[in-house]
Amino acid sequence: MLTENAEIISNTKLKDEYYKVTFRASDIVSENILAGHFVHVKISGLEEKILRRPFSVFNVVKSDVLEIVYKVVGAGTKHFSSLEPGVKCNILGPLGNPYTYPVNSEIPVLVAGGYGSAAMYLIAKNSCNPGILLIGARNSKELILIEEYRQLGFKIKIATDDGSSGHKGLVTDLMEKYCKNQYKIYGCGPNPMMYTMVRMLNSRSVAGELSLDHAMCCGVGGCYTCVVKVKDGRGGWKYSRTCKEGPVFKSSEIYI
Amino acid sequence: MLTENAEIISNTKLKDEYYKVTFRASDIVSENILAGHFVHVKISGLEEKILRRPFSVFNVVKSDVLEIVYKVVGAGTKHFSSLEPGVKCNILGPLGNPYTYPVNSEIPVLVAGGYGSAAMYLIAKNSCNPGILLIGARNSKELILIEEYRQLGFKIKIATDDGSSGHKGLVTDLMEKYCKNQYKIYGCGPNPMMYTMVRMLNSRSVAGELSLDHAMCCGVGGCYTCVVKVKDGRGGWKYSRTCKEGPVFKSSEIYI
Amino acid sequence: MADFKTELGKVTLKNPVMTASGTFGYGYEYAELYPLDKLGAVVVKGISLDPVSGNPMPRHAEITSGVINAVGLQNPGVEEFINGEKYLPFLRKSNAAAVINIWGKTINEYVEVAEILNEQNGITALEINISCPNIKEGGIAFGTDLKMANKVVSEIRKVTTLPLVTKLSPNVTRIADFAKTVVDAGSDMISLINTLTGMVIDIETRKPVLANKIGGVSGPAVKPVAVKLVHEVYNAVDVPIIGMGGIQNGSDAIEFMLAGADAVAVGTAVFSDPYAPLKVIEEIGQYLDRHNIKSVKDIVGRLESV
Amino acid sequence: MADFKTELGKVTLKNPVMTASGTFGYGYEYAELYPLDKLGAVVVKGISLDPVSGNPMPRHAEITSGVINAVGLQNPGVEEFINGEKYLPFLRKSNAAAVINIWGKTINEYVEVAEILNEQNGITALEINISCPNIKEGGIAFGTDLKMANKVVSEIRKVTTLPLVTKLSPNVTRIADFAKTVVDAGSDMISLINTLTGMVIDIETRKPVLANKIGGVSGPAVKPVAVKLVHEVYNAVDVPIIGMGGIQNGSDAIEFMLAGADAVAVGTAVFSDPYAPLKVIEEIGQYLDRHNIKSVKDIVGRLESV
Numbered sequence A, B: 001m002l003t004e005n006a007e008i009i010s011n012t013k014l015k016d017e018y019y020k021v022t023f024r025a026s027d028i029v030s031e032n033i034l035a036g037h038f039v040h041v042k043i044s045g046l047e048e049k050i051l052r053r054p055f056s057v058f059n060v061v062k063s064d065v066l067e068i069v070y071k072v073v074g075a076g077t078k079h080f081s082s083l084e085p086g087v088k089c090n091i092l093g094p095l096g097n098p099y100t101y102p103v104n105s106e107i108p109v110l111v112a113g114g115y116g117s118a119a120m121y122l123i124a125k126n127s128c129n130p131g132i133l134l135i136g137a138r139n140s141k142e143l144i145l146i147e148e149y150r151q152l153g154f155k156i157k158i159a160t161d162d163g164s165s166g167h168k169g170l171v172t173d174l175m176e177k178y179c180k181n182q183y184k185i186y187g188c189g190p191n192p193m194m195y196t197m198v199r200m201l202n203s204r205s206v207a208g209e210l211s212l213d214h215a216m217c218c219g220v221g222g223c224y225t226c227v228v229k230v231k232d233g234r235g236g237w238k239y240s241r242t243c244k245e246g247p248v249f250k251s252s253e254i255y256i
Numbered sequence C, D: 001m002a003d004f005k006t007e008l009g010k011v012t013l014k015n016p017v018m019t020a021s022g023t024f025g026y027g028y029e030y031a032e033l034y035p036l037d038k039l040g041a042v043v044v045k046g047i048s049l050d051p052v053s054g055n056p057m058p059r060h061a062e063i064t065s066g067v068i069n070a071v072g073l074q075n076p077g078v079e080e081f082i083n084g085e086k087y088l089p090f091l092r093k094s095n096a097a098a099v100i101n102i103w104g105k106t107i108n109e110y111v112e113v114a115e116i117l118n119e120q121n122g123i124t125a126l127e128i129n130i131s132c133p134n135i136k137e138g139g140i141a142f143g144t145d146l147k148m149a150n151k152v153v154s155e156i157r158k159v160t161t162l163p164l165v166t167k168l169s170p171n172v173t174r175i176a177d178f179a180k181t182v183v184d185a186g187s188d189m190i191s192l193i194n195t196l197t198g199m200v201i202d203i204e205t206r207k208p209v210l211a212n213k214i215g216g217v218s219g220p221a222v223k224p225v226a227v228k229l230v231h232e233v234y235n236a237v238d239v240p241i242i243g244m245g246g247i248q249n250g251s252d253a254i255e256f257m258l259a260g261a262d263a264v265a266v267g268t269a270v271f272s273d274p275y276a277p278l279k280v281i282e283e284i285g286q287y288l289d290r291h292n293i294k295s296v297k298d299i300v301g302r303l304e305s306v
């Protein structure tokens, strides 16, 4: 964990509201970045917004390139999308508790919503076996990074709310048949989707690892603003920090 | 008086810390802009700074070009100098009480410090007779717009604190011999210089018009944060608004 | 188009957006930019019995997302206000609803100003600024002492039939107590917040930036504090509330109205955008239309529980 | 290089810059970024007698130039704090001066926590957070009631010889009265400000953004209010003061020190820059050197008159 004033190399629209930003960030990349790690970015030029924004690491390239895929949702990400190459942003990271990579025999099944396919890309990239990407969105315009997964040999199954591509319905509808032991289930997407996954996995006693998303102040465990209910081992719950004990939790740990 | 989202056409360094910014501002220029008028500029991209910045109109060109010459002194003007052509700033103006132009027989003597030579340029441009520019600065690097005045046929007399150009000393030292009725004295510069002028002019019963500089909130007379002491006609003083009754005051009105 | 009519007790305004005292002069300063009767009401800078020259300069400083000021209530005095062409006569001609903010150094001064204004036509309401220090009655600001707050309002109540708005200071432990006591004393409405007390120091000169040493903080920086206090007052009393403190746009205004404000005032925001009050009106309209709400009054106090 | 040694009564710190309770966890969270003993002191998140799970989510919102939070004082309880490896034992090993922020729902709870901590090595001081609502003694926050503020401090004073810092709430009419009463009750120092109470409403859902409805405002937005209150306390009492509220850089810290703070704490600023406390130390040093001031203590309270 460290901070670095990282220079933007490129910052371009990927699709619809999604952008990919590439930073030169040799210090942070020299840390051992794993899938599920996130970085906390001070978006430059927004003085009245004092908080950093958390983004999962999408990819690292060579020894000094860090990539993030982000969706424009509010004032911070909107401004982010206007930053030109050459601008520097202070980045704090890598942060959080990463995914565990699939072991030899396991076939990874990545269940993605929203920016989830970006947050889980490093799992795919580092997996011994190609696996399956189950990806959901409101419509086909919001499906991102499918080509990148295909190039890694992943099978792609799509669900859209409006049926504009693939299965019409929820991506979790596609998950049922992978709730088996030869698969290793990973998830990242909007919280309601994550909680559906928790319910499905826990009721079938299948293991899974899910990355949860909560607004954060510090990002390092110091402020307790980002908590999520996890099982306390005595039938009850306790609050755990998304930034420190998470963002990746075992689905069996998450309390509903 | 109106507001306009004016586009920056160019914004370049003039000399040292001084910049010239050119706006396309047809609405404001269509108002009757006179020497001494100022505009109140919301410098774009500084959300946590909620106040506009007042700048004298340096020049108007054609029917839609407004020019300002500004010095970088703090966070606002520093950011101003980083704005690229194409960026728009909201401008409120023209504001304030202008200089009265010299009439036929009068020879204008412009006494300038700091951005003063910019604030008085429209006097020179609109004067029937070429006149004299007395310009002072800390050193020769800070003397701006001399060439522009020369092109208008003005004589230039220089004073610098360090003697790096012209008279070593204060620009007001050069003023003495123009305290006569065939000349019309104008001044714009740092407040201590303006008050020296007031003393000199009033003690010699010579008329003059001086533009004063005070930090402002509203710029239109609504908040009373920009006041200056003027004579109340009964031997005492009252507070007058720099933005509304000023920034140009008759030297005989100013109370010391 | 949603209905903007705003009823504040006996007072009816065409819309709920006013200016905030001290930021909009006496109205005429802005009349060159737009007709004043587009506003719900114009609230003028505080008027006192005698002319007041106010504090020495500097009177303000820009702070992070706000302004701190100590203008010291400079004003021409009530006689000049009534007779001077640019003041009350101008407001009358403008057809704008005019709320006259008043203050005094003693209770007597407050009362005299109110009495004089009571005789005048074209005044919509008086707004009593109780956040100024008094001299005669012990040097405590009226607005931070419950008994004095009650006294000043009840004495004014005796001499005027004009609707009374009391403007509360946020610099108190329990604002609800102040709201209750001024309503008991006869205030028809409450407005809040006045500025938060603050200080800014120039570390190079080591002096306070304001000649008055301390001043009042306003602007976006104070908004969450103001919204909370409006809600607290809303829960404490049953009179109309005029909410203010950092309102820059329609969304900010709607926050105040959901918290319980029947109307709002836009102050510091006019320094960055003199059209801010009109923008607020327009954006409230867009919100109402988007949510299919027929009348602006239907959002007042409609904060839902978490 | 100026002398940074900071004497707060019996407590000596290597420099005057601390962290602010609740923004810096228990220290270990930041220890990966820099050695904690570079700081004047680490002030930990508030510790109570029993473990507390805190408020539901959302617990914070970003506001203009600040943050509003209602974490609800989540903490592992004093036993775990003493024994859990990452808590007090870690701080001891770090060699950082450790200030333990404590709170309770009743006076008894405060006293018990203080008593338990009194037995521990490696504690520099206790900071009593009196800005939390009490349940047993009538539902009024200790920090807004003079008698309760006095009582809680004097009861704690009886059970511990540790230096006591009392942390004052800014949400009161006359903070000087609170300063005086806690000093009378035996507080060795005063820290301020805690957060300003505020509320943020989501106009789309019409609900308060925080699950707790109201929360505490911190960050640059509150700085002028904090500086003014520090100065007021400085004029009222003679004990060392720890100033905070919106400090982001050396210049901000020096403002507080000129106003009367012997030391400062950096809170919300660590969210944008975890190195902010170190930056503050460095920039104070640059200021002292530039002005040829030998010791940091020579700027404390050195506000000049206008």
Ligand SMILES: Cc1cc2nc3c(=O)[nH]c(=O)nc-3n(C[C@H](O)[C@H](O)[C@H](O)COP(=O)(O)OP(=O)(O)OC[C@H]3O[C@@H](n4cnc5c(N)ncnc54)[C@H](O)[C@@H]3O)c2cc1C
Pocket (backbone or CB within 6 Å): A038, A051, A052, A053, A054, A055, A056, A057, A068, A069, A070, A071, A072, A073, A074, A075, A076, A077, A078, A115, A118, A119, A212, A213, A214, A215, A216, A247, D062
């Ligand atoms: C661990 C983690 C990893 C993430 N990875 C990605 C990613 O790879 N790509 C991506 O597009 N987004 C990601 N997000 C979500 C991203 O942080 C938010 O979209 C972003 O903070 C929104 O900022 P804004 O200023 O545009 O929105 P605003 O709504 O203007 O922000 C206001 C405040 O709320 C916070 N906020 C708003 N929405 C979210 C949210 N969904 N999650 C967390 N904080 C939020 C902001 O950080 C800010 O503090 C991640 C979130 C977390 C917690």
Ligand SMILES: Cc1cc2nc3c(=O)[nH]c(=O)nc-3n(C[C@H](O)[C@H](O)[C@H](O)COP(=O)(O)OP(=O)(O)OC[C@H]3O[C@@H](n4cnc5c(N)ncnc54)[C@H](O)[C@@H]3O)c2cc1C
Pocket (backbone or CB within 6 Å): B038, B051, B052, B053, B054, B055, B056, B057, B068, B069, B070, B071, B072, B073, B074, B075, B076, B077, B078, B115, B118, B119, B212, B213, B214, B215, B216, B247, C062
């Ligand atoms: C009528 C008038 C005409 C002016 N014309 C010009 C001009 O043509 N060219 C030029 O370079 N400057 C001019 N100035 C000064 C210019 O307004 C300031 O230099 C500018 O506001 C500084 O902003 P800042 O953010 O860089 O400084 P900061 O110090 O960061 O500003 C902080 C606050 O103080 C105010 N402020 C600081 N210095 C001054 C100052 N000298 N005068 C007024 N407000 C100040 C700012 O507006 C802002 O509100 C004029 C001022 C006035 C009143």
Ligand SMILES: Cc1cc2nc3c(=O)[nH]c(=O)nc-3n(C[C@H](O)[C@H](O)[C@H](O)COP(=O)(O)O)c2cc1C
Pocket (backbone or CB within 6 Å): B217, B223, B225, C020, C021, C022, C023, C045, C046, C067, C069, C071, C073, C101, C129, C167, C193, C194, C195, C217, C218, C219, C220, C222, C244, C245, C246, C247, C265, C266, C267, C268, C269
């Ligand atoms: C420069 C200035 C002058 C003010 N003068 C007065 C005044 O004369 N009387 C008064 O009641 N309030 C006065 N106020 C307070 C405002 O009316 C308002 O209550 C406060 O600024 C909060 O609103 P805002 O954040 O929208 O400005 C003044 C505020 C400012 C900024």
Ligand SMILES: Cc1cc2nc3c(=O)[nH]c(=O)nc-3n(C[C@H](O)[C@H](O)[C@H](O)COP(=O)(O)O)c2cc1C
Pocket (backbone or CB within 6 Å): A217, A223, A225, D020, D021, D022, D023, D045, D046, D067, D069, D071, D073, D101, D129, D167, D192, D193, D194, D195, D217, D218, D219, D220, D222, D244, D245, D246, D247, D265, D266, D267, D268, D269
């Ligand atoms: C997220 C958060 C949690 C806080 N928790 C505590 C706490 O547990 N105890 C306490 O005394 N103050 C707490 N505070 C208040 C800070 O210590 C500090 O007094 C306040 O934030 C003002 O300083 P700042 O603007 O530098 O943050 C908290 C502040 C924040 C932002």
Ligand code: FES
Pocket (backbone or CB within 6 Å): A215, A216, A217, A218, A219, A220, A221, A222, A223, A224, A225, A226, A227, A241, A242, A243, A244
């Ligand atoms: S964001 Fe501070 S603890 Fe998680």
Ligand code: FES
Pocket (backbone or CB within 6 Å): B215, B216, B217, B218, B219, B220, B221, B222, B223, B224, B225, B226, B227, B241, B242, B243, B244
């Ligand atoms: S700046 Fe508002 S009156 Fe001059």
